[in-house]
Amino acid sequence: MGKRSHDSAELKPKKKSKSDKPLKEKKSKSDKIEKTEKVVAEQENGTSSSDSSTYTQASALTALPQSQIDTFMSEHVIKFTDPSADAPAYRPLTSFDYLPPCDNSNLYAPLKSFPAPTPIQACTWPLLFAGRDVIGIAETGSGKTLAFGLPCLRKLTQSKKSNKPYHPSAVIISPTRELAMQIYDQLIKYTEVTDVGVVCIFGGVSKDEQRTALKTAAIVVATPGRLKDLQQDGSVDLSKVKYLVLDEADRMLDKGFEQDIKDIVAPMPVSRRQTVMFTATWPRSVRDLANTFMSSPVTVTIGGDPSADPRANLRIKQDVEVMDGRDKENRLIQLLTKSQKGKNPEKVLVFCLYKKEAMRVERLISQRGFKVAGIHGDLNQSDRFRNLDAFKSGAATVLVATDVAARGLDIPAVMLVINVTFPLTVEDYVHRIGRTGRAGKEGHAITMFTEQDKGLSGGLVNVLKAAKQNVPEDLLKFGTTVKKKQHDAYGAFFKDVDSDKKATKITFDD
Numbered sequence: 001m002g003k004r005s006h007d008s009a010e011l012k013p014k015k016k017s018k019s020d021k022p023l024k025e026k027k028s029k030s031d032k033i034e035k036t037e038k039v040v041a042e043q044e045n046g047t048s049s050s051d052s053s054t055y056t057q058a059s060a061l062t063a064l065p066q067s068q069i070d071t072f073m074s075e076h077v078i079k080f081t082d083p084s085a086d087a088p089a090y091r092p093l094t095s096f097d098y099l100p101p102c103d104n105s106n107l108y109a110p111l112k113s114f115p116a117p118t119p120i121q122a123c124t125w126p127l128l129f130a131g132r133d134v135i136g137i138a139e140t141g142s143g144k145t146l147a148f149g150l151p152c153l154r155k156l157t158q159s160k161k162s163n164k165p166y167h168p169s170a171v172i173i174s175p176t177r178e179l180a181m182q183i184y185d186q187l188i189k190y191t192e193v194t195d196v197g198v199v200c201i202f203g204g205v206s207k208d209e210q211r212t213a214l215k216t217a218a219i220v221v222a223t224p225g226r227l228k229d230l231q232q233d234g235s236v237d238l239s240k241v242k243y244l245v246l247d248e249a250d251r252m253l254d255k256g257f258e259q260d261i262k263d264i265v266a267p268m269p270v271s272r273r274q275t276v277m278f279t280a281t282w283p284r285s286v287r288d289l290a291n292t293f294m295s296s297p298v299t300v301t302i303g304g305d306p307s308a309d310p311r312a313n314l315r316i317k318q319d320v321e322v323m324d325g326r327d328k329e330n331r332l333i334q335l336l337t338k339s340q341k342g343k344n345p346e347k348v349l350v351f352c353l354y355k356k357e358a359m360r361v362e363r364l365i366s367q368r369g370f371k372v373a374g375i376h377g378d379l380n381q382s383d384r385f386r387n388l389d390a391f392k393s394g395a396a397t398v399l400v401a402t403d404v405a406a407r408g409l410d411i412p413a414v415m416l417v418i419n420v421t422f423p424l425t426v427e428d429y430v431h432r433i434g435r436t437g438r439a440g441k442e443g444h445a446i447t448m449f450t451e452q453d454k455g456l457s458g459g460l461v462n463v464l465k466a467a468k469q470n471v472p473e474d475l476l477k478f479g480t481t482v483k484k485k486q487h488d489a490y491g492a493f494f495k496d497v498d499s500d501k502k503a504t505k506i507t508f509d510d
């Protein structure tokens, strides 16, 4: 039986003491300014820098009238919060033409499929190229993967040193196996043209191939449980990591993952690594913890202040139907009958809260003759990948999922999300419905809400109001108070537990 260590004190990262923090910040700030000055001088002399954390704004971007930048900033409601008052402020990189030169000219080639950087890419890229720690908050489906991915790849291709075997230079951590795989799939388009090795590490499959791939990989994309395992048995050494990403950062910092993350980052010195966090929701409960992993991070928010209320993507039409729990199945079949008719049935993602519920709902949908697949933690990993692929390809047009599929998954053309059972937190609601309306498209979400969910009515009302959606009277009747400690519920229903191990706490989903 394996063990899940949650309390190895010696592995905890040292907390910065109040007395040494200003010294460290002072040093890193002046370092960065020196680096920027150095690269400007080198470019003027026609030489290129081998430093991988430098950025000089393109002269064409500097030449843009300020009014154009101001319009971009206000249109997308962009906010920068930088604790380092004297750090250089960079203009958003509003066109791919303004990308800084890269030693490997192939790196930017795959970007040709996109018209322009998305706002979160435009605003975070300069900071990330310059080596800053960044917290990026932007709506679901807004291109955050490439926002952290491209600077990572540039940093590694600029670096002249090749990495020692089993000593990767970058680690990207994601909460679920499917999301880790998706990030990996996005990155290989770029690593293939730049010759940077990348490996995807997750539980539920054999470790042998992963160990072999770790020998040469410069970038490791991983779920925390398996990465920690391989780290602890000596299959990988993370002491040379200089770029660390927590994707879905609020999830990665919640109680279910916090200790794993602390253990994983323990050997990566804060002074030598750039730490990057991205998410669509940023509850207050995780912000202090996030700061303990970062050095003077710049927070970039697209679409409004990171207030206590999570924000949904504004292009998603949200309908909430307050009903008796006994009416859910009929309503579900009614909705599917409408969306699945004709030659081109719509892709519909149906969310349940419990694995058993998901299995029952999948059976029901299948019995009614719809092409359905399921994804939840009781399935083995190959079934999970197979079913997800069936939905992606359209072989199944309905996917029934637990919250394991709520975050990050980028499935083309999901037209409708149906919440059969409300999730445990309003943040999860925002992520679930964010599986539709991606990359600038419109989407639709229908949520069945019962009296049992009334504790979350206040938070939901705020999400609906902020997105200018209709708030049903029946929902208001449940009350509008927002419960403070919702976030503690995170982690209970979705966690990927390595199948080689036994969980020491009860988990309802993987």
Ligand SMILES: Nc1ncnc2c1ncn2[C@@H]1O[C@H](COP(=O)(O)OP(=O)(O)OP(=O)(O)O)[C@@H](O)[C@H]1O
Pocket: 114, 115, 116, 117, 118, 121, 138, 139, 140, 141, 142, 143, 144, 145, 146, 279, 280, 407, 408, 409, 410, 434, 438, 439
């Ligand atoms: N500059 C761009 N222009 C248009 N589409 C883009 C651009 N960059 C990325 N995309 C596409 O947008 C889609 C969503 O991107 P991504 O999955 O990174 O979103 P996300 O912000 O991480 O979403 P989530 O919050 O749900 O994790 C992907 O299909 C991606 O290929």
